[in-house]
Amino acid sequence: MKRSRxxxxxxxxxxxxxxxxxxxxxxxxxxxPPATPVAPPPLPPDVILPPVVGVPPAQPNRAVARQIxxxxxxxxxxxxxxxxxxxxxxxxxxxxxxxxxVAQQAAAGGNDxxxxxxxxxxxxxxxxxxxxxxxxxxxxxxxEEEKAIAKIKASKxxxxxxKQYGSEADNTDEDEAARAIFESSMAPLPDQLDNCELCGKRxxxxxxxxxxxxxxxLCPKCTKDLDKxxxxxxxxxxTNQGRARRKIxxxxxxxxxxxxxxxxTLCIETLAxxxxxxxxxxxxxxxxxxxxxxxxxxxxxxxxxxxxxFLRPDFENVTVYDGAKLSSDDYIRIFQIxxxxxxxxxxxxxxxxxxxxxxxxxxxVELESLSLHGANLIxxxxxxxxxxxxxxxxxxxxxxxxxxxxxxxxxxxxxxxCPKLKRLKVCHNQxxxxxxxxxxxxxxxLGQLSLDIYNNTSSGPYVEILSKVGRGLRTLSLAAAxxxxxxVLSAIHxxxxxLSKLRITDNEVFTDQAFANLFTDWNNPCLTYVDLHxxxxxxxxxxxxxxxxxxxxxxxxEALMKHSGRTLKHLNVNSCRHISAGAFEAVFASxxxxxxxxxxNLSFCQFVNDLVVGCIFRSCPKLKTLKxxxxxxxxxxxxxxxxxxIGVPNALGMQIEGIDDHDEATGHVI
Amino acid sequence: xxxxxxxxxxxxxxxRSSDGFEFVVLRxxxxxxxxxxxxxxxxxxxxxxxxxxxxxxxxxxxxLDKVAExxxxxxxxxxxxxxxxxxxxxxxxxxxxxxxxFLDSLFTVCSSLHC
Numbered sequence: 085m086k087r088s089r090x091x092x093x094x095x096x097x098x099x100x101x102x103x104x105x106x107x108x109x110x111x112x113x114x115x116x117p118p119a120t121p122v123a124p125p126p127l128p129p130d131v132i133l134p135p136v137v138g139v140p141p142a143q144p145n146r147a148v149a150r151q152i153x154x155x156x157x158x159x160x161x162x163x164x165x166x167x168x169x170x171x172x173x174x175x176x177x178x179x180x181x182x183x184x185x186v187a188q189q190a191a192a193g194g195n196d197x198x199x200x201x202x203x204x205x206x207x208x209x210x211x212x213x214x215x216x217x218x219x220x221x222x223x224x225x226x227x228e229e230e231k232a233i234a235k236i237k238a239s240k241x242x243x244x245x246x247k248q249y250g251s252e253a254d255n256t257d258e259d260e261a262a263r264a265i266f267e268s269s270m271a272p273l274p275d276q277l278d279n280c281e282l283c284g285k286r287x288x289x290x291x292x293x294x295x296x297x298x299x300x301x302l303c304p305k306c307t308k309d310l311d312k313x314x315x316x317x318x319x320x321x322x323t324n325q326g327r328a329r330r331k332i333x334x335x336x337x338x339x340x341x342x343x344x345x346x347x348x349t350l351c352i353e354t355l356a357x358x359x360x361x362x363x364x365x366x367x368x369x370x371x372x373x374x375x376x377x378x379x380x381x382x383x384x385x386x387x388x389x390x391x392x393x394f395l396r397p398d399f400e401n402v403t404v405y406d407g408a409k410l411s412s413d414d415y416i417r418i419f420q421i422x423x424x425x426x427x428x429x430x431x432x433x434x435x436x437x438x439x440x441x442x443x444x445x446x447x448x449v450e451l452e453s454l455s456l457h458g459a460n461l462i463x464x465x466x467x468x469x470x471x472x473x474x475x476x477x478x479x480x481x482x483x484x485x486x487x488x489x490x491x492x493x494x495x496x497x498x499x500x501x502c503p504k505l506k507r508l509k510v511c512h513n514q515x516x517x518x519x520x521x522x523x524x525x526x527x528x529x530l531g532q533l534s535l536d537i538y539n540n541t542s543s544g545p546y547v548e549i550l551s552k553v554g555r556g557l558r559t560l561s562l563a564a565a566x567x568x569x570x571x572v573l574s575a576i577h578x579x580x581x582x583l584s585k586l587r588i589t590d591n592e593v594f595t596d597q598a599f600a601n602l603f604t605d606w607n608n609p610c611l612t613y614v615d616l617h618x619x620x621x622x623x624x625x626x627x628x629x630x631x632x633x634x635x636x637x638x639x640x641x642e643a644l645m646k647h648s649g650r651t652l653k654h655l656n657v658n659s660c661r662h663i664s665a666g667a668f669e670a671v672f673a674s675x676x677x678x679x680x681x682x683x684x685n686l687s688f689c690q691f692v693n694d695l696v697v698g699c700i701f702r703s704c705p706k707l708k709t710l711k712x713x714x715x716x717x718x719x720x721x722x723x724x725x726x727x728x729x730i731g732v733p734n735a736l737g738m739q740i741e742g743i744d745d746h747d748e749a750t751g752h753v754i
Numbered sequence: 755x756x757x758x759x760x761x762x763x764x765x766x767x768x769x770r771s772s773d774g775f776e777f778v779v780l781r782x783x784x785x786x787x788x789x790x791x792x793x794x795x796x797x798x799x800x801x802x803x804x805x806x807x808x809x810x811x812x813x814x815x816x817x818l819d820k821v822a823e824x825x826x827x828x829x830x831x832x833x834x835x836x837x838x839x840x841x842x843x844x845x846x847x848x849x850x851x852x853x854x855x856f857l858d859s860l861f862t863v864c865s866s867l868h869c
Contacts, residue, residue: 328836344831347824348858350842351851358844366848372855 180277187284237262282306336728339709348372352379359390374403381405381431388414395421407433415440419447427453427480437461445473453480455509460487467494475502484511484536492520499526509534511563521545525552532559534587543568547575554579561587561615570598577602585613592622596633596662599640603647610651614644617658617685627661636660638667645671649678656685658711665691672699685711687731693717701727767794768807769822775815777822781806783829784822787857813853820850821857 160170237259274291281300287293289301294310296302302310332342340349352372355362356379365373377394380386387409394402399422404410412435418425428451430436436459445466451474456462467490475481475498483490490513498505505527510516517539524533525545530553546568550557557580562568565588573594576583588594599616620635630637641663645652649671657663668691681704686692692715700710701724712718713731723729767784769777785791793802802808810818824840831837842850 332836342835342837344828344834344837345839346858347821347828347854348851350824350840351847351854353839354842354844355847355851358847361844362848366852368848368851369855372851 183279184286187279187286190284233259233262280306336730339728341726341728348375352376356380356383356385359385359393362393365393370401374401377403378405384409386410391417397422397424400424400426401429402427403429404433405431407431407435411435412437412439416443419444419449423447423449425449426451427455429453429455429482430459431457433457433459434461438463438466441466441470445469450474450477452477453507454478455480455482456484456486457482458485459483460485460489462486462489464489464491464494468497471497471501475505477504478502479504480507481505482507482509482511482534484509484513486513486515488515491515492517492523495520495523499523502527504529506530507532507559509561511536512538514538518542518545522548525549527553529556531556533557534559534561534563535565536561536563538564540567541565543571546572550575550579555581558582559585561585562589563587564590566591567593569593570595573598573602577606581608583608584611586611587613587615588619589615590618592620592634594619594635596635596637596639599636600643603640603643606647611648612651612680613654614648614652615654615656616640616644616660617656618660620659620661630662633662635662637662638664641667642671645676645678649676649681651680652678653680654683655681657689658685659688661688661690663689663691665693665696668692668696669699672696672703674699674702676703678704680706682706682708684709687711687713687715689715691717694719694721697721697729763796764806766806769818770807770809771813771815771818772811773815775818777818779822779825780829783825784808786825786828786832789857810853812856814849817846817849817853820846821853 163170274289274293276289277286278289278301279286280303281296281298282302283306285303285305287303293301293304294307296306296310335342345353352375355376359380365376368376373394377386380390381404384406386404386406388411391404391410391414394404395418402418402422402425407415407430410433415430415433415436416439418428433456436456438461441462471494481498481502490510492515495510495516498508506529508524508527508530509532511534513536516537518541521535521537521541522545524530524535525548533549533553546562546565550572554560554575560576560580560583562572565572568591570593573588576586599619616636620637621630621632623629633639636657637660641657641660668689684700684704684707686696692712694717697710697712697718698721701707707727709728709730711730714733715731716733718729718732719734721729721732763781765781766778767781767790769779769784769790771777781794785794790808792798793800793808794806796803813821820842827840
């Protein structure tokens with residue numbers, strides 16, 4: 085490739101004919117030295133300029149050259165005032181063209197064209213951008229380059245990279261590495277043209293262009309060849325490692341401990357993989373069938389054909405964990421094939437619509453339990469008919485994500501027609517209001533109640549429900565009741581005497597003192613499941629201040645653990661930010677023991693740190709998973725074997741300590 | 755089969771299938787199944803404990819072979835984190851699942867009674 089300076093200036097002069105033919109000739113005329121500020125004498129129009137090639141090189145003195153000019157456009161004037169020279173742009177373009185030409189000729193097999201260019205310029209591999217610069221510019225550039233390289237060498241990122249890869253790379257010369265980084269940062273940007281390092285061909289640089297062995301860029305064809313040569317071994321190894329790590333983390337989130345899987349999991353996974361070959365599940369016990377249904381749904385394998393495996397005339401339960409791929413006809417099939425079905429549990433059952441409901445109403449199926457999630461196409465009229473005609477046997481009704489359906493009137497009908505109802509769940513409901521909630525108080529046999537109403541609700545109806553049916557409740561779940569107040573907590577304290585599961589979430593009114601009062605001297609057996617997440621004070625400008633003691637905080641936490649610590653299995657106090665470090669340390673102090681606690685979520689409780697986590701592992705022998713997302717005080721805690729710590733804020737994840745303490749305590753072995 | 759030593763606790767136990775196949779397995783490995791551990795517990799008065807032989811009337815030789823293989827797979831990998839899954843032939847899957855359910859569920863029942 086020829087990119088000599090003389091050829092450049094030569095072309096530069098040749099290309100000055102920019103504006104009009106008459107004026108363009110001016111700077112070229114050897115009789116008019118560019119330095120003279122005098123305007124050129126007007127040339128007769130028939131003057132023919134000598135051919136460009138062969139004109140002796142003029143001094144590239146742009147500042148002066150600008151003085152001698154003919155009429156020029158406003159744009160040129162403006163650009164000139166900004167120190168942008170149309171000439172220079174043209175020159176560069178011509179140079180590139182020339183370089184491409186030379187490259188083509190070289191590729192065509194002839195080196196004999198070289199004498200077209202300046203003979204004394206060595207065909208040294210000078211990078212493209214150095215082709216047109218003066219001595220001063222060169223020294224300046226070199227200086228800047230050195231500066232940039234020194235800067236790269238001093239940067240933290242560079243040092244870290246060196247640390248990481250230093251041992252494996254042989255050519256670990258620091259200067260070289262720094263220069264490589266510098267050059268890669270200076271390489272042509274996407275959409276610009278460059279010459280291929282190997283074949284010299286001209287090509288467009290894209291984001292996917294890869295580097296050659298000497299640091300230059302490669303054209304797509306050479307890239308392909310090089311890729312083939314190297315093979316993808318290196319790349320594959322890296323992605324496999326990443327995949328394995330991700331798999332372990334994903335398993336941890338699912339509560340699967342790293343290490344050998346138990347035999348049942350292995351079998352179920354194999355079965356899920358080969359489900360298309362299965363004709364029948366044989367005599368699998370219902371619990372296993374349920375697990376299979378769950379894992380098939382998780383792998384998105386539940387479709388009309390695999391769904392048949394779960395439909396057998398003698399079944400009493402049909403569970404679909406994800407019915408997104410099932411059509412209305414499939415849902416109708418449930419009632420055709422399994423006429424004795426007592427319990428239907430369907431999630432994401434969007435296609436369970438009016439047609440299916442009409443079919444159900446026309447059958448003799450007597451459901452005891454109906455759980456529908458996402459069936460938002462059943463209108464209120466159908467719900468009412470269902471409740472009037474089919475609800476006399478109903479013991480369990482769970483309805484969630486029904487959008488604009490299943491409102492106050494429907495709950496009113498439910499209270500009339502379902503005296504036996506033991507379990508009611510109305511979640512993610514956009515239609516029910518305070519008036520509808522009051523109907524729930526008329527269900528005397530209610531044992532389990534879950535409410536998650538999107539409309540703003542007030543305390544009154546909840547207090548009414550609790551005073552009427554609170555005594556019999558074993559489960560109470562009030563999610564997203566944002567503005568109900570302490571009267572609800574005191575109603576729980578007064579009325580509930582059989583609770584084992586309590587969930588009150590997402591509230592910013594309850595006070596810590598009210599929580600403490602609830603759990604102090606409460607005439608209720610110890611709870612086994614407590615979820616109080618997001619019961620906390622929110623003020624954006626003063627996040628740490630909580631003068632009113634709003635939310636579930638230190639007092640409530642200590643009172644809860646004192647009341648229920650003996651039997652508590654699941655505890656979720658996610659985002660209860662005002663539980664103090666002192667409260668955690670007091671609750672999990674060395675003498676304390678929480679023998680049943682298996683699963684705890686302390687995410688976003690800002691005072692949870694290494695010490696607290698260590699104390700928790702000490703006082704909870706059965707603990708399996710502990711979640712600590714967003715707790716930056718947890719840095720370097722050693723996790724005893726058999727326990728899972730999720731959400732440690734570093735890339736390594738949890739560090740396991742010790743060996744398998746294989747005894748009676750560890751439950752799942754095979 | 756295996757001579758009893760060390761006050762009746764041999765290092766190996768025998769698992770016998772419904773069709774008469776016998777598998778001699780490390781006691782430690784076999785005891786990873788709760789059911790077998792309960793059967794062989796010297797404190798319990800089961801006949802299996804005395805003889806160190808467990809007979810499974812509902813599990814045939816082919817399945818018990820896989821189960822024994824799993825015991826050793828599990829035993830070998832007990833302290834590893836990144837373990838490749840054991841290969842399970844799809845045709846044995848359902849029966850093996852039943853066996854696994856049996857071997858583990860017995861344990862859960864026992865332990866909950868025990869508590």
